[in-house]
Amino acid sequence: KSASAYITTRLRPTDDLSVILGARMTSWDNDKRIYDLAGAETSTVLQAEHDKLTPYVGIVYDVSKAWSVYAGYTSIFQPQTYQDTSGNYLKPLLGNSYELGVKGSLLDDRLNVSAAVFYLKQDNLGIALPGEYAPNGNSAYESVSGARTRGFELEVSGEVLPNWQLSAGFTRSVSKDKDGGVLSTEVAQNVFKLFTTYHMPNVGNGLTLGAGVRTQSAIYQDGRGPNGERFAQKGYAVVDLMGRYALTDKVSAYVNVYNLLDKKYYTGVGTAYYGAPLSMKVGLDIRY
Numbered sequence: 700k701s702a703s704a705y706i707t708t709r710l711r712p713t714d715d716l717s718v719i720l721g722a723r724m725t726s727w728d729n730d731k732r733i734y735d736l737a738g739a740e741t742s743t744v745l746q747a748e749h750d751k752l753t754p755y756v757g758i759v760y761d762v763s764k765a766w767s768v769y770a771g772y773t774s775i776f777q778p779q780t781y782q783d784t785s786g787n788y789l790k791p792l793l794g795n796s797y798e799l800g801v802k803g804s805l806l807d808d809r810l811n812v813s814a815a816v817f818y819l820k821q822d823n824l825g826i827a828l829p830g831e832y833a834p835n836g837n838s839a840y841e842s843v844s845g846a847r848t849r850g851f852e853l854e855v856s857g858e859v860l861p862n863w864q865l866s867a868g869f870t871r872s873v874s875k876d877k878d879g880g881v882l883s884t885e886v887a888q889n890v891f892k893l894f895t896t897y898h899m900p901n902v903g904n905g906l907t908l909g910a911g912v913r914t915q916s917a918i919y920q921d922g923r924g925p926n927g928e929r930f931a932q933k934g935y936a937v938v939d940l941m942g943r944y945a946l947t948d949k950v951s952a953y954v955n956v957y958n959l960l961d962k963k964y965y966t967g968v969g970t971a972y973y974g975a976p977l978s979m980k981v982g983l984d985i986r987y
Contacts, residue, residue, distance in 0.1 A: 701727040701778075707755075719757035726750060727778045729788070746788050751776045765805060771798045781825040781840035782833035789842045794821035810857035817872075819848040826882060829922030845877030862898040867891075885968045887915035887934075896941070904945035911939045920968040932965045937974070943984075951984045 707721035729746040755773040762768060775794040782788055800815030822844040831839040850872030859865045869891045874882040894911035914936040923930035940956040961977035 700730075701725065715761040717759040719755070719759070721755040721757075723753045723755075724750060725753065725776060729778070729780055746778065746780075748776075748778060748791055751791075766801065766803045768801045769799070772796070775819070775821065779823070779825050779840075782835065782837065783841060784828070784831050784833060784839045786834040789825050789840060790823045792821060792823050792825070794819060794846075806858065810855070810859060812855045814851070814853050816851045817849070819846075821846040821848070824882070827885075827920075829920055830927070843876055843882065846874060846882055847877075848872060848874040862900070863895070864898075865893075865895045867893040885918050885920045887918050889916040889934075890914070894939075904947065906945075907941075907943040909941040911941075913937045913939075918968050923968065930968045930971070932968055932971075935962055935964045937962050937964075946983075949986050953982055953984060955980045 703723055703725040705721060705723040707719065710718040710720070712718065726749045727746075728748070731745055753774045753776045755771070757769065757771040759767055759769040773796050775792060775796055777792040779789045779792055796817065796819045798815055798817045800813060802811070802813045804811055824843045824846040825840040826843050828839045828841055833839045850870065852868065852870045854868040856866040857864070869889070871889050872886075873888050874886075876882055891914045892911070894909065896907055896909035898905065898907045914934065916934045917931060919929050919931035921927065921929045937957075938959040940959055941953065943951050943953040945951045957978045957980070958974070958976060962974070963976070964974045965971040966974050
């Protein structure tokens, strides 16, 4: 169970400058509760962390009416319930996170764009050990200190032209240990998402067509096969389509097509499952 309290305040030293200050105090424990036949309860505390302070500082500066730049810092405290091969619980994840970015509002605030770079320093990062298990039967983890994560994000969303909506984003993130080895290889380093719709108000009562694509780079994990082979999923892309037609002011018919090209892929490389195949959903949307 956990309990936390936080405080935050926003200061305006000038009309163009905002400073956000905050802090969170967290107490957390992981206990094991057993009830006998009479209903009596016994409890054994397996992990406990009390009064952990995590501060946050953010600064936003309005360069112009359309553009602003910002910087943020926060400390990291995240309890973990992973166990190593001996059944010992990993210590909480600790670290610091830094972010710099810029945001813009264009086309009379109809289109929003942003870009950011981030850097995380983490200790006690839980990394799964392929083919090894904790006494409870779950995958065993090891604690890695000195982990570093670097990356950037690009996003755009809003109305590009009248009746044309667009949402797109690209993220790159790479995690390495203190010796430069790549960590979290089961997480894609590059992810791109795009979805766009176009509304045609003059077609009947209104027709909206849309399409989207989700892509990610390759992921892998060593030691997953019987002889320690690498299990990998190559980079892939999934295409979706949608259509919506207004029958009346309150009733619309729609069709959504998922995984149009019936791409076969695994959603992960640990406990791996196939991604959803080609499918279609048709329905009516009634609003009062």
